[in-house]
Amino acid sequence: MPRKGHIKKRPPEPDIRFNNPAASRFISALMMGGKRSLAERIFYGALEQAAEKLGVEPFEVFDKAMANVTPQIEVRPRRVGGATYQVPVEVTPERGVQLSIRWIVMYARAKKGMPMSERLMRELMDAYKNEGASIKRREDTHRMAEANRAFAHYRW
Numbered sequence: 001m002p003r004k005g006h007i008k009k010r011p012p013e014p015d016i017r018f019n020n021p022a023a024s025r026f027i028s029a030l031m032m033g034g035k036r037s038l039a040e041r042i043f044y045g046a047l048e049q050a051a052e053k054l055g056v057e058p059f060e061v062f063d064k065a066m067a068n069v070t071p072q073i074e075v076r077p078r079r080v081g082g083a084t085y086q087v088p089v090e091v092t093p094e095r096g097v098q099l100s101i102r103w104i105v106m107y108a109r110a111k112k113g114m115p116m117s118e119r120l121m122r123e124l125m126d127a128y129k130n131e132g133a134s135i136k137r138r139e140d141t142h143r144m145a146e147a148n149r150a151f152a153h154y155r156w
Contacts, residue, residue, distance in 0.1 A: 017044060018059045022066060022097055029101045030120070046120035053121075054128060065127035069100035069134045073145040078154050087154045088145035100134070107133035 015024040023043070031039035047058040054061060075086040091099065108116070108123040110133070126132025 016040075018062075020059070022101070023059075023062060025097070026062075026101050026105075029105050042117045042120060045117040046124060049117070049121045050125045050128070054125060061124055061128050065104065065124045066097065066100050068130050069103055069127050069138055070096040071099055071138045071141045072096070074099075074141050075144050075148055078151070080154055085151040085154055086144065086148045087151045088148050089155055100138075103134040103137050107137070 012021040012024050014021050015027060017023070027036065027039050027043050030043055044058075047062055050061045051058040071091050073088055074091050076089050077084050078087040079085075104120075104123050104127060108120040111119040111122065123132060123134060127134050
């Protein structure tokens with residue numbers, strides 16, 4: 001039986017410390033096996049350490065890191081007459097936040113040999129300073145979109 005009506009998207013709950021929905025989403029992405037309190041401890045600990053080393057407020061570190069990593073444009077595959085083109089499309093703000101969260105967490109997990117809070121702190125500090133693996137990923141995404149600009153007219 002088909003669905004009836006439009007499903008409303010629920011806004012994410014803001015986190016407890018910064019009252020920010022993006023921070024709550026970040027904690028959820030960081031969480032493994034339903035251990036939210038551990039994910040919160042890692043997240044807030046990493047922000048405190050990064051803020052201490054950079055000499056700024058903890059939320060400012062998070063906010064600027066997220067803004068630096070968020071891509072503006074990405075490529076999506078589009079099939080046209082038997083050929084698949086990589087078509088550059090603008091990233092919606094919601095998807096941009098999700099991609100930046102995913103990339104920061106992924107590259108923090110990829111670093112080995114130290115506690116997760118330290119790995120996350122280093123990745124956030126690198127993102128804050130506009131360097132590091134997650135920034136490189138954003139640059140690669142932008143470069144790919146730029147290279148495929150010729151197929152922009154296939155946008156839908």
